[in-house]
Amino acid sequence: MAGKDTTEPGRARSRVQAVILLLIVAIMFLLAGWALVTVGSKGQIPSTDFAKLPTTQISSNGEKVVFDSVSTILQKGLAVGVIGYLRTASGAPVTGAKVYMTYYLQGSYRTQVATTDQNGYFEAHFPMNWTGGLPLTITYYGDDQHQGLMQKFSIPGDSS
Numbered sequence: 001m002a003g004k005d006t007t008e009p010g011r012a013r014s015r016v017q018a019v020i021l022l023l024i025v026a027i028m029f030l031l032a033g034w035a036l037v038t039v040g041s042k043g044q045i046p047s048t049d050f051a052k053l054p055t056t057q058i059s060s061n062g063e064k065v066v067f068d069s070v071s072t073i074l075q076k077g078l079a080v081g082v083i084g085y086l087r088t089a090s091g092a093p094v095t096g097a098k099v100y101m102t103y104y105l106q107g108s109y110r111t112q113v114a115t116t117d118q119n120g121y122f123e124a125h126f127p128m129n130w131t132g133g134l135p136l137t138i139t140y141y142g143d144d145q146h147q148g149l150m151q152k153f154s155i156p157g158d159s160s
Helices: 009-042
Strands: 067-075 076-088 096-107 107-113 121-130 133-140 149-156
Touching: 009 121, 067 133, 067 149, 076 149, 096 121, 107 121, 107 149
Parallel strands: none
Antiparallel strands: 067 076, 076 121, 096 107, 096 133, 133 149
16 A cells, blocks of 8 residues: 555645745845945945044144044935044134044044145044934144144034
């Protein structure tokens, strides 16, 4: 006598559905892992975007300077950088000055440098966006005519 199939049709269907569901979950897991790896590799920040702070001391000779109108650069509602002016205490622009901006990113302090234009204007785009306040130290080391200045700011990450 040949073997008789005693499996109920509903039970066999449940097993097939369970195997298909497991395959779908495994495929989704692999796709999610691939997406995370892709996003992670694109999120690497090149070290060439950053500068080292000078080892010289901040100058105390010359005319006093101020950072003026330091504010957030917004693109599509996201904070992406900072702008401002470097001026003398009397309001004259400080031109051709290197302005160093230091902030905390991915486990360490990073510094970017911008050079002021003929109006004393400087601008830097950061390799990230933020919400809330970004603690930022802006430093100008000074020169023969202008005193240096280091000032801490909390740059808002939105338009408020």
